[in-house]
Amino acid sequence: MTAPATPTVPAAPSAPLTPPPEDPSRADPAPGPDFVTPVDNVFVRTHLGVPDIDPETWTLTVGGLVAHPLRLDLPALLALPREQLTAVHECFGSPFRPDTPTRAVTNIEWTGLPLAALLERALPLPAARHVRFEGADTGSFQGEDGLSYVKDLPLETARRDVFLAHGMNGAPLRARHGHPLRAVVPRMFGTNSVKWLTRVVLTEERPQHMFTTTFYTRVLPGSDTPQPVRALDVNSKILTPAVGSQLPHGDVAFRGRAWSTTEVVRLDLSVDDGPWEPATLDALGAEPTWQGFSLRRTLRPGPHTVRSRATDAAGRVQPPPGARNSVHEVRFTVG
Numbered sequence: 341m342t343a344p345a346t347p348t349v350p351a352a353p354s355a356p357l358t359p360p361p362e363d364p365s366r367a368d369p370a371p372g373p374d375f376v377t378p379v380d381n382v383f384v385r386t387h388l389g390v391p392d393i394d395p396e397t398w399t400l401t402v403g404g405l406v407a408h409p410l411r412l413d414l415p416a417l418l419a420l421p422r423e424q425l426t427a428v429h430e431c432f433g434s435p436f437r438p439d440t441p442t443r444a445v446t447n448i449e450w451t452g453l454p455l456a457a458l459l460e461r462a463l464p465l466p467a468a469r470h471v472r473f474e475g476a477d478t479g480s481f482q483g484e485d486g487l488s489y490v491k492d493l494p495l496e497t498a499r500r501d502v503f504l505a506h507g508m509n510g511a512p513l514r515a516r517h518g519h520p521l522r523a524v525v526p527r528m529f530g531t532n533s534v535k536w537l538t539r540v541v542l543t544e545e546r547p548q549h550m551f552t553t554t555f556y557t558r559v560l561p562g563s564d565t566p567q568p569v570r571a572l573d574v575n576s577k578i579l580t581p582a583v584g585s586q587l588p589h590g591d592v593a594f595r596g597r598a599w600s601t602t603e604v605v606r607l608d609l610s611v612d613d614g615p616w617e618p619a620t621l622d623a624l625g626a627e628p629t630w631q632g633f634s635l636r637r638t639l640r641p642g643p644h645t646v647r648s649r650a651t652d653a654a655g656r657v658q659p660p661p662g663a664r665n666s667v668h669e670v671r672f673t674v675g
């Protein structure tokens with residue numbers, strides 16, 4: 341299959357944004373005020389549906405260019421030393437509309453183990469350069485049948501960053517979030533975090549696939565070649581006031597979250613087209629989580645607008661409207 345430079349599909353079909361069959365009424369929930377997002381409030385993204393997996397027969401294999409191919413069943417995996425990772429989890433949005441903001445974002449406490457623990461046992465061969473991750477979900481997407489969900493990363497990136505999660509917020513993963521095992525790639529868009537993981541394959545070349553080289557590519561500022569959708573953008577989201585809300589009085593507490601691949605070092609708010617003013621911003625801890633921000637203002641009755649703009653330690657700033665991580669704007673009314 342050859343990879344077009346940019347997706348040629350004009351509009352987003354509903355497939356990537358469709359809630360799973362098990363809960364057809366589920367729309368994107370709001371992440372809420374909690375630092376760790378309750379599982380019920382976490383968005384769900386499936387391209388091929390939720391597979392029916394029997395945990396008794398499920399296995400994970402690590403193969404391809406390795407000296408010692410591995411096959412682990414669930415008890416073997418659960419018996420390995422456990423670690424925790426709290427990380428921001430953001431959906432890139434439709435692969436057909438890479439410039440449209442969605443701000444589907446949450447912060448999750450994952451339980452599992454680093455992929456590196458398995459790679460140490462599998463012993464990658466010198467020719468291995470890339471890692472292919474494959475989920476158990478199969479189906480059709482964009483007219484191609486018999487697809488599975490496949491992503492890839494450079495071997496060194498995968499060895500450094502990929503976490504294999506079997507728990508989410510202290511409980512086993514739910515079916516729709518990848519039970520019994522999923523990849524989690526901190527500081528990257530959720531599309532890289534393959535759910536229902538069954539196969540990890542080390543290869544010399546990048547796999548050519550619908551979800552690796554055809555879709556989920558983007559042209560980043562300062563480049564003219566499409567790159568795989570990986571690193572998060574600097575971004576922020578105002579959570580309160582909620583979009584379109586009617587507040588009883590003008591003593592308003594603005595609150596929200598900011599995140600990036602590195603620490604967000606400044607968060608500015610602009611109220612009613614006024615100047616950017618720095619909000620109080622929580623520092624980034626040891627883990628790749630989101631950061632809270634807040635600012636209080638007393639406002640007159642009537643319609644208002646608030647915008648948020650994050651700046652990260654790498655000097656990246658949220659751009660004006662027109663980009664997927666453009667400044668966030670919320671309109672609300674007082675009185």
Ligand SMILES: Nc1nc2c(c(=O)[nH]1)N[C@H]1C(S)=C(S)[C@@H](COP(=O)(O)O)O[C@H]1N2
Binds near residue numbers: 386
């Ligand atoms: N196997 C598989 N993994 C997948 C997907 C998928 O469709 N199949 N969707 C990806 C996308 S686009 C996102 S944003 C995240 C969503 O994870 P969640 O549904 O647990 O929030 O899973 C990723 N991993």
Ligand SMILES: [Mo]
Binds near residue numbers: 430431433
């Ligand atoms: Mo996504």
